[in-house]
Amino acid sequence: MKLRYSPTSPYVRKVMASAIELGISSSIELLPTNPWDPETDLSTHNPLGKVPALITEGGEVLYDSHVILEFFDSLNPNLKLIPQNGRARWNALRRHALADGILDASILAFLEAKRADDERSDNWIARQKATVVRALDQLESEADNLGQEASIATITIGVALGYLDFRFVDDNWRADHPALADWYDLFSQRPSMEETMPKDPA
Numbered sequence: 001m002k003l004r005y006s007p008t009s010p011y012v013r014k015v016m017a018s019a020i021e022l023g024i025s026s027s028i029e030l031l032p033t034n035p036w037d038p039e040t041d042l043s044t045h046n047p048l049g050k051v052p053a054l055i056t057e058g059g060e061v062l063y064d065s066h067v068i069l070e071f072f073d074s075l076n077p078n079l080k081l082i083p084q085n086g087r088a089r090w091n092a093l094r095r096h097a098l099a100d101g102i103l104d105a106s107i108l109a110f111l112e113a114k115r116a117d118d119e120r121s122d123n124w125i126a127r128q129k130a131t132v133v134r135a136l137d138q139l140e141s142e143a144d145n146l147g148q149e150a151s152i153a154t155i156t157i158g159v160a161l162g163y164l165d166f167r168f169v170d171d172n173w174r175a176d177h178p179a180l181a182d183w184y185d186l187f188s189q190r191p192s193m194e195e196t197m198p199k200d201p202a
């Protein structure tokens with residue numbers, strides 16, 4: 001398999017951390033891709049022009065990160081990151097959506113903050129940050145039930161909190177979310193989280 005990959009994309013991190021948890025990361029060849037490069041050929045694989053995009057052994061292209069995680073889960077009947085049935089399934093998918101929403105709003109805020117002074121909307125940034133805080137508040141109320149097992153939910157929550165540390169360290173999300181901070185301190189010690197910790201390219 002090949003993965004259109006960017007080292008700072010949290011959605012790519014979700015995919016790579018999941019692959020590590022499932023023991024399939026060594027079968028993935030990374031294709032470094034800058035989705036913001038006007039010359040990139042990324043749209044030949046993903047018309048949306050976004051990473052991650054996975055090219056399977058059969059040459060099929062899969063996007064986005066959720067679909068790729070579903071594909072990974074289909075590879076081994078005994079090892080799953082997405083609970084198959086019942087309340088566990090819906091809880092995991094809802095928490096995954098909540099954490100993905102933190103990523104979506106954070107990235108919108110990050111991109112807006114990079115715009116020129118006369119183009120930037122502080123209201124837009126504030127709106128996105130308010131979304132992040134509401135989602136963190138919800139996760140704080142659930143922190144004691146998250147558990148430390150790797151799943152689509154816990155991996156994406158870990159990735160989202162790691163992204164806040166990476167891009168919004170001054171917002172100090174831990175201050176008002178102590179139970180979530182405790183949960184993250186332990187979860188982020190998993191090899192899948194440590195090996196994929198985001199860093200700006202040198």
Ligand SMILES: N[C@@H](CCC(=O)N[C@@H](CS)C(=O)NCC(=O)O)C(=O)O
Pocket residue numbers: 008009010011035036048049050051052064065066107
């Ligand atoms: N929902 C998508 C989001 C992917 C995404 O937004 N990727 C960003 C990098 S973090 C990207 O490639 N952006 C390029 C663009 O929006 O043009 C997923 O889960 O894979």
